[in-house]
Each structure stands twice: as C-alpha cells, then as structure tokens.
Amino acid sequence: DTGVSQDPRHKITKRGQNVTFRCDPISEHNRLYWYRQTLGQGPEFLTYFQNEAQLEKSRLLSDRFSAERPKGSFSTLEIQRTEQGDSAMYLCASSASGGYEKLFFGSGTQLSVL
C-alpha cells in the first residue's frame, strides 16, 4: 500500500500518560497535515509541515501537543499528560504541493484516554 500510513491504529492510555503517533506520508509529498476528529464532528485542522518546517499550528494545539517531521519524511505527534478530552481520531494527510491539491488521508489513530 503506497498511501499514507499511520501507526498505531488504536491507542488506549491512562490519563496523565504521554503518547506518540507516527505518520508516513506518500513518499513524494512534501506537505503533511495533522487533523483531529471527535465523534459526530468533521476533522479539525491541527498543524502542517512543508518538508521539515512546521508552518502553522492551530489554537486547538495546546502546549501539551508537539509535532515533528525530521528530514521532511515521517512525522510524529506527541501528546503529553493526556486528558480525557484528548480522546479522538487523529488523522494524518499529505499532499504533493501547495495550491488546491487534494489531500490523501491515512486511516487514523484512535486515541482513548481512560
């Protein structure tokens, strides 16, 4: 499968623990996005990278959230001191370039914070 891959598919953690998700974009895509989706809502933009540079972060991304994309390839999203409100589907997407290119989404990581 040459699409966007995310790992793990599911993560259950206890409140206060740290979690890290990984996203591998389509190899030739230089833009990578993170979105979050809660039950009954559409995806919400969190942050995006152009190659290794993180160009924008949403106000939704509190100080407990950090994302990296070293060497402009895969990306990680870390949540520190998780809270129950962090429970959501975390989606990664990539695109070939700017403009109105379509986003290719991964299958997501479902996070449950107990």
Add this chain to the structure above:
Amino acid sequence: AQRVTQPEKLLSVFKGAPVELKCNYSYSGSPELFWYVQYSRQRLQLLLRHISRESIKGFTADLNKGETSFHLKKPFAQEEDSAMYYCALQGAGGTSYGKLTFGQGTILTVHP
C-alpha cells in the same frame, strides 16, 4: 472566521432517486470548496473540488456565492453511494493550502 454547515446529519433516499446534500459556508473572501467522502471502512478521500469543475461518480456541486452554498447533487442515487460526506472549505492565499474547515458531515443511505 470560516465555518461550514451541513444541516442534515442523516439523509435517506431510494435507489434511483435524486439526492442533494446541503452545504453552506461562511467566509469573508473567495474560498475554495471541496466534497470529501468516507465509505464504510475506508479512508477519507476527495470526491470533487469546485476549482476543477469536475463530475465524479455522477456527482456535481455548484458554488453559489450569493447563497454561500456548495450543495452536492446526483440525479440518480446508487446503493454504493451510501457513505459519510463532508463539505470542506479552504481559504484563499498560500498559507491556507491544505488547511480545510470541514462541516459535521452527512450520512447518506441509499436503500434498494
């Protein structure tokens, strides 16, 4: 602030009937609009985008700037159209590329 509203959470039609999924947006400039679809157990994927003026799987969508709407239409629904549909908006300007504002989604069910 930009906002996308899909007023119907659920929409049911019979096979062969016309279908229209409503989408209204709020944006001060000239946005770009998209429809994304998620079939059962599949990833979210682009269905169509306004800028391409395309018709995919028989679906079309017309941007009505006066009514700030981007409704998705298909004259004859098929059972395989059953899915979750999201309308999404992208603001103008280079910094907005890929930053989509999604509506809450509409679950379309096409009955045989």
